[in-house]
Amino acid sequence: MSEKTQNIPIAKPWLGEPEAEAAKRAIMSGWVTQGPEVAAFEREFAEYVGSQHACAVSNCTTALHLALLAVGVRPGDEVITVSHSYIATANSIRYCGAIPVFVDIEPQTYNINPMLIEDVIGDRLRCGMAERTRAILVVHQMGMPCNLKAILDIAQRYDLPVIEDAACAIGSEILWDGQWEKIGKPHGDIACFSFHPRKVITTGDGGMLTTNNLQWDKQFRLWRQHGMSVPDTVRHGAKQVIFESYPMLGYNYRMTDIQAAVGREQLKRLPEIVKRRRYLAQRYHEMLADVPGLKLPTEPSWAKSNWQSYCVRLPEWCEQRQVMQVMLDAGVSTRRGIMCVHRELAYTSEAWSCGVERKDCDYDVGGCDRLYESEQAQDRTSLLPLFHHITQQEQDYVVKVLKMTCQV
Ligand SMILES: Cc1ncc(COP(=O)(O)O)c(C=O)c1O
Numbered sequence: 001m002s003e004k005t006q007n008i009p010i011a012k013p014w015l016g017e018p019e020a021e022a023a024k025r026a027i028m029s030g031w032v033t034q035g036p037e038v039a040a041f042e043r044e045f046a047e048y049v050g051s052q053h054a055c056a057v058s059n060c061t062t063a064l065h066l067a068l069l070a071v072g073v074r075p076g077d078e079v080i081t082v083s084h085s086y087i088a089t090a091n092s093i094r095y096c097g098a099i100p101v102f103v104d105i106e107p108q109t110y111n112i113n114p115m116l117i118e119d120v121i122g123d124r125l126r127c128g129m130a131e132r133t134r135a136i137l138v139v140h141q142m143g144m145p146c147n148l149k150a151i152l153d154i155a156q157r158y159d160l161p162v163i164e165d166a167a168c169a170i171g172s173e174i175l176w177d178g179q180w181e182k183i184g185k186p187h188g189d190i191a192c193f194s195f196h197p198r199k200v201i202t203t204g205d206g207g208m209l210t211t212n213n214l215q216w217d218k219q220f221r222l223w224r225q226h227g228m229s230v231p232d233t234v235r236h237g238a239k240q241v242i243f244e245s246y247p248m249l250g251y252n253y254r255m256t257d258i259q260a261a262v263g264r265e266q267l268k269r270l271p272e273i274v275k276r277r278r279y280l281a282q283r284y285h286e287m288l289a290d291v292p293g294l295k296l297p298t299e300p301s302w303a304k305s306n307w308q309s310y311c312v313r314l315p316e317w318c319e320q321r322q323v324m325q326v327m328l329d330a331g332v333s334t335r336r337g338i339m340c341v342h343r344e345l346a347y348t349s350e351a352w353s354c355g356v357e358r359k360d361c362d363y364d365v366g367g368c369d370r371l372y373e374s375e376q377a378q379d380r381t382s383l384l385p386l387f388h389h390i391t392q393q394e395q396d397y398v399v400k401v402l403k404m405t406c407q408v
Helices: 017-029 036-049 060-070 087-095 148-158 214-223 232-237 257-288 320-329 369-380 392-406
Strands: 053-057 078-082 099-103 123-126 129-139 162-165 173-176 179-182 190-194 207-211 310-313 381-384
Touching: 017 257, 036 053, 036 207, 036 257, 053 060, 053 214, 060 087, 060 129, 060 162, 060 190, 060 207, 060 214, 078 087, 087 099, 087 129, 099 369, 129 148, 148 162, 207 214, 257 310, 257 392, 320 381, 320 392, 369 381
Parallel strands: 078 099, 078 129, 129 162, 162 190
Antiparallel strands: 053 207, 123 129, 173 179, 190 207, 310 381
16 A cells, blocks of 8 residues: 555544643642542542442552452452453452453453353362352453343352453443443442553553442552551541551552542543544444445444444454554554453463463463354454544545455
């Protein structure tokens, strides 16, 4: 393709003067670590998603770690999840000493297939240790809500907590008892969000836990600050001397006030960002509908995505890397489909679960029949540029290049 007139990134956050002013406000206040801006961001975030509590942390991975600890995941437990996700999802399970049990996805939504969950629930003896399912960790992949109704139905029958990895899903909605509700209300027990710049809003790095369980929220607040009994803000404003104590092992998973101040401005932009992303996704749908062999993402009738990513399944005659390279040469950045964790060395050869090699793993880097749809999604899809300020002309160009590249 000779026409290298463009340089279109895969994503670009919408940041500007209000965020810069907010960061300045926090800096000039002299309070830069977790403090009043974090508290305000939490209140505003909870109000936006409709949850009773929101607790800010350093990123979504740490949020997931705390969520799993709160619902009681302990070493040797199993947690049902997907392989088809960013590696942080499964890593957070391993941080608890627990074992991720991977379930395949639905090819249309790229989300966990609820029909396959029951098959892997249970008690079993593995590596000489008794292991049992302790929780279900589902992902709203690329912002598309997963089938929470079906998942919660199974979870309730087996008395299992459900954690939602909503890293990508701020602003996404699900039809719940006839009403559209925000992901993060939460519909499961705890939802975890990311504010990494690849997400719809950003604080540089950052995360949020939402729940309606007051005890868990209290627990998150202790854990995120070294297990310290008194927050800094309370000691700072105290009229009497306070000695803090450390009743439990904690972590440093704090968000800073500089990040939170930026996050509050991003939250104000969020409705406009989501509206624009839905418009851009609709434009892709319309312009790509007639491309032979190309499969477009589907949105179930009960879901409204925030379109954190727009993922197309390439025609069978196209080679993924080749398509991506041709597009890159033409000035269009793409990304391959979401990774499969089970194919990474960190999840195969390493003796990671119980100190001995896992002879019973039915997957290796080469592949796994049980996770066929996950592997297909990784190998056969590509993410197209989608961000708030992409112009109509740039989007048209992406479509033109893709169409030319995919021709039979
Ligand atoms: C589905 C999913 N879960 C978790 C994470 C981790 O988020 P963070 O980078 O905020 O730790 C990501 C980030 O890409 C993600 O996409």
